[in-house]
Amino acid sequence: MTPLRLRMKEDMQVRNLSPHTQGSYLLQVSLFARHFEQSPALLGPEDVRSYQIYLANEKKLAPKSIHVAVAALRFLYRTTLGRDWDFDRSIPCPKAPKQLPVVLSPEEVLHFLGCVESLMHRTILTTCYAAGLRISEATHLKCRGAIDRQRMVLRVEQGKGQKDRYVMLSPRLLETLTSYWRVTRPTDWMFPGASSDQPITRDAVGNACKRAHGRSGLSKPVTPHSLRHAFAVHLLEAGTDVRTIQLLLGHRSLATTAQYLRIATNKVCGTTSPLELLPHPTSRVAPPPAPEHF
Missing domain, CATH: 1.10.443.10 (Intergrase catalytic core)
Structure with a gap:
């Protein structure tokens, strides 16, 4: 285990992050480092941006999956490495579409x-x-x-x-x-x-x-x-x-x-439509037929 990985793990432990979150963050940072074949400490905002484009365009990951990578990298650079970046610009989160779950009857x-x-x-x-x-x-x-x-x-x-x-x-x-x-x-x-x-x-x-x-x-x-x-x-x-x-x-x-x-x-569907609350129009009286002359 590298000193940086150990430090990040200890940072998550002292903040009492769940074991699942710790494992997920460490995996995401490891994938990030493998992608560039360098220590994340040597990489900067442009590298992070390039990696996010790679995840979206080449790996075709869903926004929710990219969110996990973003959260892991933000923790690494903000907490463990203490970088004073503008993280909303340096490591932005993709906007996830809001979808309703399909529910079983x-x-x-x-x-x-x-x-x-x-x-x-x-x-x-x-x-x-x-x-x-x-x-x-x-x-x-x-x-x-x-x-x-x-x-x-x-x-x-x-x-x-x-x-x-x-x-x-x-x-x-x-x-x-x-x-x-x-x-x-x-x-x-x-x-x-x-x-x-x-x-x-x-x-x-x-x-x-x-x-x-x-x-x-x-x-x-x-x-x-x-x-x-x-x-x-x-x-x-x-x-x-x-x-x-x-x-x-x-x-x-x-x-x-x-x-x-x-x-x-x-x-x-059980709510009454406002259309049903409109008064019913009175029926129109049909005009008398025109007289026939032939």
């Missing part, structure tokens, strides 16, 4: 979950939908402390932003988790990986999701995060207020949760 969710063969994979994906969890939050549920039967809540430890929160535990999900535990008997992690002392990986769940999607025959794309979107939209369509959904999802901003208002069909 309740019937499609039920059909999809029925196509998941593995009991563990089906249970973890059911949990993502029933409690609105991110896949990283579901994979890190622990056998002890996660389930509170008295209060009927699930405890999510160190979710996105390194925040703990409680989410709903429906009776049906409790029954599902109890049945799963009786069969598998996990000891530490609710959903263990290849090694029992480590949780299942997100990639393993994602691959299981792809296989189930192929068997389901659904035309809509399905990922573990699709189930979280479905959770939010289905609650909104059932009448749950946006503030409650924000707390359940763990969103920092209410504006993020409010975006689901654009997807909830009963909120959009």
Whole structure:
């Protein structure tokens, strides 16, 4: 490990960035250095600009993927190397198109979950939908402390932003988790990986999701995060207020949760059009026919 890589890693550790973010940032900076075959400390704003053009035009990366590279390079040059650049100009973020997610109907969710063969994979994906969890939050549920039967809540430890929160535990999900535990008997992690002392990986769940999607025959794309979107939209369509959904999802901003208002069909399509509120015009009396002279 080079001194610069070690310094950047320590800078992220003292700022308590999540292990996933640390690994992602280190990978992006490593790819940047390999592209130029030089230490990033020897490169400047024009090199960063050239690299961004390469990512957009040659690698054909989506704006969201370029955002990760931009965040990593900004951290490196601003925090670790202490450069006093105008980062909005030196390392600009591409404008990402705002797209609405495709949401499964309740019937499609039920059909999809029925196509998941593995009991563990089906249970973890059911949990993502029933409690609105991110896949990283579901994979890190622990056998002890996660389930509170008295209060009927699930405890999510160190979710996105390194925040703990409680989410709903429906009776049906409790029954599902109890049945799963009786069969598998996990000891530490609710959903263990290849090694029992480590949780299942997100990639393993994602691959299981792809296989189930192929068997389901659904035309809509399905990922573990699709189930979280479905959770939010289905609650909104059932009448749950946006503030409650924000707390359940763990969103920092209410504006993020409010975006689901654009997807909830009963909120959009159920609203009366102003055309229906206009008074009906009175029927016109037809003029008398012209007299016939021949």
